[in-house]
Amino acid sequence: xxxxxxxxxxxxxxxxxxxxxxxxxxxxxxxxxxxxxxxxxxxxxxxxxxxxxxxxxxxxxxxxxxxxxxxxxxxxxxxxxxxxxxxxxxxxxxxxxxxxxxxxxxxxxxxxxxxxxxxxxxxxxxxxxxxxxxxxxxxxxxxxxxxxxxxxxxxxxxxxxxxxxxxxxxxxxxxxxxxxxxxxxxxxxxxxxxxxxxxxxxxxxxxxxxxxxxxxxxxxxxxxxxxxxxxxxxxxxxxxxxxxxxxxxxxxxxxxxxxxxxxxxxxxxxxxxxxxxxxxxxxxxxxxxxxxxxxxxxxxxxxxxxxxxxxxxxxxxxxxxxxxxxxxxxxxxxxxxxxxxxxxxxxxxxxx
Amino acid sequence: xxxxxxxxxxxxxxxxxxxxxxxxxxxxxxxxxxxxxxxxxxxxxxxxxxxxxxxxxxxxxxxxxxxxxxxxxxxxxxxxxxxxxxxxxxxxxxxxxxxxxxxxxxxxxxxxxxxxxxxxxxxxxxxxxxxxxxxxxxxxxxxxxxxxxxxxxxxxxxxxxxxxxxxxxxxxxxxxxxxxxxxxxxxxxxxxxxxxxxxxxxxxxxxxxxxxxxxxxxxxxxxxxxxxxxxxxxxxxxxxxxxxxxxxxxxxxxxxxxxxxxxxxxxxxxxxxxxxxxxxxxxxxxxx
Numbered sequence: 322x323x324x325x326x327x328x329x330x331x332x333x334x335x336x337x338x339x340x341x342x343x344x345x346x347x348x349x350x351x352x353x354x355x356x357x358x359x360x361x362x363x364x365x366x367x368x369x370x371x372x373x374x375x376x377x378x379x380x381x382x383x384x385x386x387x388x389x390x391x392x393x394x395x396x397x398x399x400x401x402x403x404x405x406x407x408x409x410x411x412x413x414x415x416x417x418x419x420x421x422x423x424x425x426x427x428x429x430x431x432x433x434x435x436x437x438x439x440x441x442x443x444x445x446x447x448x449x450x451x452x453x454x455x456x457x458x459x460x461x462x463x464x465x466x467x468x469x470x471x472x473x474x475x476x477x478x479x480x481x482x483x484x485x486x487x488x489x490x491x492x493x494x495x496x497x498x499x500x501x502x503x504x505x506x507x508x509x510x511x512x513x514x515x516x517x518x519x520x521x522x523x524x525x526x527x528x529x530x531x532x533x534x535x536x537x538x539x540x541x542x543x544x545x546x547x548x549x550x551x552x553x554x555x556x557x558x559x560x561x562x563x564x565x566x567x568x569x570x571x572x573x574x575x576x577x578x579x580x581x582x583x584x585x586x587x588x589x590x591x592x593x594x595x596x597x598x599x600x601x602x603x604x605x606x607x608x609x610x611x612x613x614x615x616x617x618x619x620x621x622x623x624x625x626x627x628x629x630x631x632x633x634x635x636x637x638x639x640x641x642x643x644x645x646x647x648x649x650x651x652x653x654x655x656x657x658x659x660x661x662x663x664x665x666x667x668x669x670x671x672x673x
Numbered sequence: 674x675x676x677x678x679x680x681x682x683x684x685x686x687x688x689x690x691x692x693x694x695x696x697x698x699x700x701x702x703x704x705x706x707x708x709x710x711x712x713x714x715x716x717x718x719x720x721x722x723x724x725x726x727x728x729x730x731x732x733x734x735x736x737x738x739x740x741x742x743x744x745x746x747x748x749x750x751x752x753x754x755x756x757x758x759x760x761x762x763x764x765x766x767x768x769x770x771x772x773x774x775x776x777x778x779x780x781x782x783x784x785x786x787x788x789x790x791x792x793x794x795x796x797x798x799x800x801x802x803x804x805x806x807x808x809x810x811x812x813x814x815x816x817x818x819x820x821x822x823x824x825x826x827x828x829x830x831x832x833x834x835x836x837x838x839x840x841x842x843x844x845x846x847x848x849x850x851x852x853x854x855x856x857x858x859x860x861x862x863x864x865x866x867x868x869x870x871x872x873x874x875x876x877x878x879x880x881x882x883x884x885x886x887x888x889x890x891x892x893x894x895x896x897x898x899x900x901x902x903x904x905x906x907x908x909x910x911x912x913x914x915x916x917x918x919x920x921x922x923x924x925x926x927x928x929x930x931x932x933x934x935x936x937x938x939x940x941x942x943x944x945x946x947x948x949x950x951x952x953x954x955x956x957x958x959x960x961x
Contacts (some may be wrong), residue, residue, distance in 0.1 A: 381765065431946045434710065440900045441942050447893050448938045455931040573887050578772055585769050622780025628773030632766050633759050
């Protein structure tokens with residue numbers, strides 16, 4: 322299969338999925354589907370941000386949820402104080418990006434690498450978690466917004482229609498907004514990867530020393546991709562704040578771990594894979610929660626086994642494995658029809 | 674004066690506790706470069722093993738010092754066989770696979786024991802110093818922690834087993850050429866680390882209680898201690914635990930336990946920014 326055909330098919334699949342999510346699902350969707358759909362979409366944006374910085378930038382952030390939660394909280398606080406939710410959302414995404422830039426500067430200019438980088442990002446996320454968790458009580462309010470400690474901010478404002486501050490969006494509209502944001506973020510990631518900047522980032526992932534010898538300042542490129550990842554995670558956080566409300570669980574160890582699981586299950590080194598992984602794992606976990614299997618369908622138990630299995634047996638993740646299988650079938654079919662034999666089936670993605 | 678002694682003892686106990694719960698992870702990460710995310714669950718399993726055997730009528734000390742390490746060592750052996758063995762040398766993959774193991778263990782224990790907190794009250798009563806008191810049991814735990822590290826140093830530095838283990842970690846192929854089977858050494862190291870975690874989990878169970886999800890409370894703290902320590906297992910873990918534990922205890926006294934934890938984490942971030950290779954990347958470089 323040629324590269325152009327592959328990417329055309331890929332785009333068609335993405336367009337079909339977006340069409341299905343935006344047009345078909347809302348038709349027969351009840352309220353639960355709408356709300357769950359918004360939550361899944363906001364988590365998928367978070368997964369996308371990690372897919373970008375880890376899969377393409379080679380930066381394993383163990384605390385990507387820090388930006389997700391931070392943006393959610395900034396949105397809630399700014400929204401409650403300003404009243405203008407669109408402005409609050411902008412401030413939230415900008416502050417997530419700024420925080421990522423600051424943290425990235427700290428790490429990349431300190432030449433902190435792999436495991437240590439993971440530990441620092443995780444630690445930052447946990448600091449935020451611990452801090453927000455103990456903010457129950459009167460003294461912890463920012464303007465009109467009580468931080469609410471363990472309970473979060475149940476009064477998180479919901480987006481209003483542009484220019485009409487009294488018209489709060491309905492759950493269907495929040496759903497459309499979240500899925501729309503997911504699609505836009507995906508396209509932004511695709512565009513960035515196609516630019517000169519994106520190619521340099523991938524080159525640095527492949528071989529940092531060689532890239533540096535060729536004159537690229539690796540710190541600058543890593544900082545750039547990390548900041549973009551922070552901003553995208555921030556978009557997810559704002560979407561999440563609109564779907565539910567902000568609470569400290571946005572920062573905790575489970576959320577941080579889940580994102581990594583989605584990326585790995587979906588396929589590291591792809592953008593659509595982690596989104597698929599996120600939707601699949603969340604649906605699986607919701608479905609397991611609704612089952613009554615005498616306790617043996619405990620979501621943790623099943624998720625744990627699935628993750629371990631994926632890492633040990635399915636080394637590349639769902640999407641690349643499926644693509645590889647598809648290409649092999651395609652090659653066999655071509656051969657049967659008498660077409661000249663193709664070489665070795667192309668590796669599905671360039672990342673092992 | 675009494676107050677100063679109590680504060681000092683409390684700091685020592687905090688440091689010893691941190692070193693104790695990090696020891697198993699330090700063995701597994703330091704020697705094998707495997708980030709064992711199921712470490713918190715090994716501690717949790719140790720707590721449950723001791724608790725269940727004690728409730729079944731066994732002496733508390735036997736449950737803690739014999740049953741818990743045995744049970745968790747056995748679990749470690751099974752996990753090494755099924756999962757870890759396939760992933761040597763793939764650091765990120767081991768981290769993710771052990772994260773899966775950790776989730777599965779949490780789920781399994783929830784299914785068996787339910788999502789409730791269990792515990793026994795710490796034995797031995799308390800030691801009174803003037804108007805203040807500190808649990809005798811906590812002091813005992815600190816003592817065991819010190820003994821454990823001393824024993825670890827002795828085994829690594831002074832016995833043939835320790836020599837073989839260090840050789841296999843340092844240069845796998847050369848050790849294999851000299852007749853050592855690296856796979857067996859790795860398996861034994863993993864099981865040892867798991868057993869130490871089991872012992873640590875059992876020891877802190879009377880102080881902290883056990884619940885299926887309690888591992889999450891430990892994993893970040895221990896992970897950060899071991900990584901901040903750097904390459905040398907014993908000296909690194911001890912120095913990082915000393916620094917982070919002291920910061921934690923000091924801030925807990927001044928501002929309360931939550932900000933104490935925050936201070937510990939913030940201190941670790943600063944430490945890794947200043948010493949990206951951990952404490953023993955710069956100091957005590959030739960130690961174990």
